[in-house]
Amino acid sequence: MLALRWYGDKDVRVEEVPVPTITEPADVVVKVTGTTVCGSDLHLYHKEILQLQKGEILGHEFMGIVDEVGSEVISIKKGDRVVASFQIACGKCQFCKEGLTSMCDRTNSSALQEKLYGKPFAGLFGYSHFAGGFAGGQSEFVRVPFGCFNLLKIPDHVPNEKALYLSDIVPTSYHATVCADVKKGKSVAVWGLGPVGLLACKWSKLEGARRVIAIDQIPERLALAQDMGCDTIDFSKQKDLVSEVYRLEPQGVDCCIDAAAFRYTKTLLQSAERLVGLETDSSEIPNETLRAVRKFGTIAIVADYAAMTNQFLIGALMEKGVTYRGCGQAPVQEYWHQLLEKIESGEFDPTVVLTHRFSIEELSDLYEAFDKKKFGLMKTYVQT
Ligand code: NAD
Ligand code: ZN
Numbered sequence: 001m002l003a004l005r006w007y008g009d010k011d012v013r014v015e016e017v018p019v020p021t022i023t024e025p026a027d028v029v030v031k032v033t034g035t036t037v038c039g040s041d042l043h044l045y046h047k048e049i050l051q052l053q054k055g056e057i058l059g060h061e062f063m064g065i066v067d068e069v070g071s072e073v074i075s076i077k078k079g080d081r082v083v084a085s086f087q088i089a090c091g092k093c094q095f096c097k098e099g100l101t102s103m104c105d106r107t108n109s110s111a112l113q114e115k116l117y118g119k120p121f122a123g124l125f126g127y128s129h130f131a132g133g134f135a136g137g138q139s140e141f142v143r144v145p146f147g148c149f150n151l152l153k154i155p156d157h158v159p160n161e162k163a164l165y166l167s168d169i170v171p172t173s174y175h176a177t178v179c180a181d182v183k184k185g186k187s188v189a190v191w192g193l194g195p196v197g198l199l200a201c202k203w204s205k206l207e208g209a210r211r212v213i214a215i216d217q218i219p220e221r222l223a224l225a226q227d228m229g230c231d232t233i234d235f236s237k238q239k240d241l242v243s244e245v246y247r248l249e250p251q252g253v254d255c256c257i258d259a260a261a262f263r264y265t266k267t268l269l270q271s272a273e274r275l276v277g278l279e280t281d282s283s284e285i286p287n288e289t290l291r292a293v294r295k296f297g298t299i300a301i302v303a304d305y306a307a308m309t310n311q312f313l314i315g316a317l318m319e320k321g322v323t324y325r326g327c328g329q330a331p332v333q334e335y336w337h338q339l340l341e342k343i344e345s346g347e348f349d350p351t352v353v354l355t356h357r358f359s360i361e362e363l364s365d366l367y368e369a370f371d372k373k374k375f376g377l378m379k380t381y382v383q384t
Pocket of ligand 1 (some may be wrong): 038039040041042043168169172191192193194195196197215216217218221235259260285302303304305327328329330
């Protein structure tokens with residue numbers, strides 16, 4: 001079968017590899033029909049994630065048709081059309097029982113993650129050995145551990161394009177608004193208008209936010225946010241972004257969402273070899289959010305940061321009584337039934353961010369184009 005494999009900084013290749021098989025009784029093998037490239041994949045592309053190994057199959061957002069099931073798999077059968085959660089949870093540990101599936105205790109035993117963070121979080125498809133070393137979905141077939149828990153059956157009347165992003169960005173963007181405490185009548189500001197940030201703007205509008213301020217520098221993305229009824233700020237045209245936020249919201253913003261990314265915030269993750277004694281520099285978005293947030297407001301980070309940052313404006317955090325929340329990887333399984341309902345009812349259409357279609361053979365070119373944000377590229381549907 002064909003799969004996209006990582007070989008080094010900006011070096012990904014589509015290659016022929018063996019088809020995965022059932023190795024555990026709870027496994028399901030899915031024949032992938034749709035996959036995509038996520039903003040998170042760019043961190044891998046740029047070698048910003050620890051413990052990447054040459055030859056790893058990338059991709060964590062995918063859907064397909066069940067091809068084979070293990071002996072313990074009951075609720076899923078061959079031929080079912082399914083979406084996979086990007087994070088892999090067992091469904092049975094204490095964290096999973098509490099609905100904190102992205103914190104599952106049983107699917108990632110990375111010693112390095114334990115050393116850095118105290119405890120590892122759940123494994124992720126196609127996201128390095130730091131996240132469990134699971135082969136990903138930019139591939140024609142994928143082995144899905146704990147298949148009954150990590151796959152969602154999709155009703156016939158929901159088209160692939162509307163279902164695919166339930167794998168990651170639909171629950172992730174929703175989770176960001178939950179973590180930022182977005183409610184009717186509040187003001188919201190979103191840094192980063194990739195698919196995650198734009199859908200967070202859309203969820204905030206749906207929730208009845210009074211004002212949504214959308215921040216980026218890419219004209220097509222700012223235009224999409226404007227179409228959703230957001231106020232927009234092109235940060236590249238501002239001497240002081242925060243004063244522009246205060247011009248729109250004189251008391252500061254109730255809910256700030258950081259949906260950009262650490263590589264944009266100058267917080268550089270060093271290579272695995274330099275992990276101990278990691279050097280990083282100041283991170284502008286965390287400090288911008290700390291200054292822009294209303295007193296006693298909430299900041300949620302949904303963008304993937306890793307390791308450490310210095311020069312963090314801790315004074316604002318304390319003196320303004322800010323709630324500063326890391327979202328973690330979104331607990332997809334906790335949200336996806338209710339979010340599927342909103343898609344089915346037409347209340348929420350994730351395809352507003354779908355701009356281009358590709359085939360699996362074109363995947364490595366797609367990484368390059370996505371990285372350069374070429375031709376207004378936003379979110380893709382990659383047919384396998
Ligand atoms: P993306 O790369 O398409 O979008 C990031 C956007 O941020 C770009 O449009 C860029 O122009 C903008 N940006 C850069 N610098 C900025 C700045 N200083 N201020 C404001 N905007 C700035 O990515 P995406 O797919 O939308 O993902 C966004 C982030 O969310 C990534 O870091 C990704 O890894 C993360 N993510 C997290 C989860 C989770 O579960 N926590 C899941 C998926 C993605
Ligand atoms: Zn678990």
